[in-house]
Amino acid sequence: MKRLLILTTALGALAVPASADVNLLSWGGAYGNSHLEAYVKPFQAETGIKVNMADADNPATPIKAMVEAGNITTDVASVEYADAVRLCDEGLLETIDPAILTVAEDGTAIEDDFIDGAITDCFVATDVYSMVLAYDDSKFADAKPSTPADFFDLAAFPGKRTMRKGAKFNLEFALMADGVAPDEVYDLLTTPEGVDRAFAKLDTIKNDTIWWEAGAQPPQLLADGEVTMAYAFNGRIFNAAHGENKPFKIVWDGQIYEMEGWIVPKGAPNLEEALKFITWTTAPAPQARAAEFISYGPPRRSAAALVGNIEGSDVPMGPNLPTTAENLTNALGSNLEFWVDHDAELNERFNSWLAS
Incomplete structure (x- = not known):
């Protein structure tokens, strides 16, 4: 966490008033709850930045509509990988500089810690689902x-x-x-x-x-x-x-299996707060914590080793993750x-x- 504080301090462009909000669009259900418990609540407690969370059946659809209409009410959204690339190609998303992301505790570089494809111009992966x-x-x-x-x-x-x-x-x-x-x-x-x-x-x-x-x-x-x-x-x-x-x-x-992750719609009203949220939530510890609430594998190698038991139990979560080696037998990666x-x-x- 000291490393995160140093990073965010160094990124003067990300300094925002404590009263600023982040408007987050997620998927609801058990997946949305993993975002709430592992990301939203602890982020709010640590930063003082309020997160207003809403749900959609597929957040990519309203994101496209709101940007094209010029009425953007979301700062960060969770979308599927292919949707993120398509929206980015259409010029509907902000770019996300990988330099804002938190390095692993052992100093492993961002590009080596995230699995292949987990970071694109406009997307940072949060989980691998199937x-x-x-x-x-x-x-x-x-x-x-x-x-x-x-x-x-x-x-x-x-x-x-x-x-x-x-x-x-x-x-x-x-x-x-x-x-x-x-x-x-x-x-x-x-x-x-x-x-x-x-x-x-x-x-x-x-x-x-x-x-x-x-x-x-x-x-x-x-x-x-x-x-x-x-x-x-x-x-x-x-x-x-x-x-x-x-x-x-x-x-x-x-x-x-496929990845899911954060995007920022073009013209997001609270861009700086959105980037702070992405920095915090894609650090190894929060990603591992999210995997304890729902069985989606972290896209960071350093986070995978931190995943503990299923929330509220003494049962290891590892065997329930799509990224566990034995579960990948005869698996197909979405193209x-x-x-x-x-x-x-x-x-x-x-x-x-x-x-x-």
Whole structure:
């Protein structure tokens, strides 16, 4: 913390009145709670800067709208990696100088401590999350789902499914369920044949799928018995299983992982305060603390070693993180370049497919 104080003192441009606020846009639910407990409350206590926190189903959407309208009410937002790059390319975000970030306790340079790709011109990663197959253990007395193919097997594993309403994640998952190796998925999706194959696989469960839009929906659908299996954010399922004692299990085989992190909309009313918030929250200790509330892995190597037990328990969090080595077997990293290039066209096709 001494190092942080020295850093922020040196950055005279970041000096702001104690009464200044930071307007933060997060995702709500268990993920938003991890931001509140690990970042917002301790940041406020230490700096005296108030943080006003709001939620959105996907913060990238209102950020784009408010900047284009010239009515910016958010200073910092949490968004998915591909959305951050796209918004940055469109000139809708402020740049973030990596020099403001806090170095590791052992002096490891920022560029070496953060995992590859975790810092871009307009983005600093806060966590690594994944989309995973999850199921209600009480619904399957004998054989248990264990592969992506099982998600699509309505005969062996009956019941409705729930998947995110959109092309991203679903097309990749469908191809892996159809036998495509993770390292071949994106090469195949760049071809018309690969896209057709993915949609053909989705066709097999289309009539038995409920499409979710907010991350809190899949665990609720499982809890209400409306579905027996979900393709959902791992942290949401983890929170329901460990925090609410729901009989939900995660299958790591076929997980698709991606980073999420902070952006600052162009013209943010409290730019200096926003950068202070980013500096503080992306230090190793706060990132490790956030991972104790929800099972998203820290993008900093120095933070990973600091992650302790699941909040309020004596159970180590490590085995529940997508970045733990054994959980990465047969995993797929979401391809940023692919989705920046193909998001619009594939979502247009997905929406047409869904309506047909």
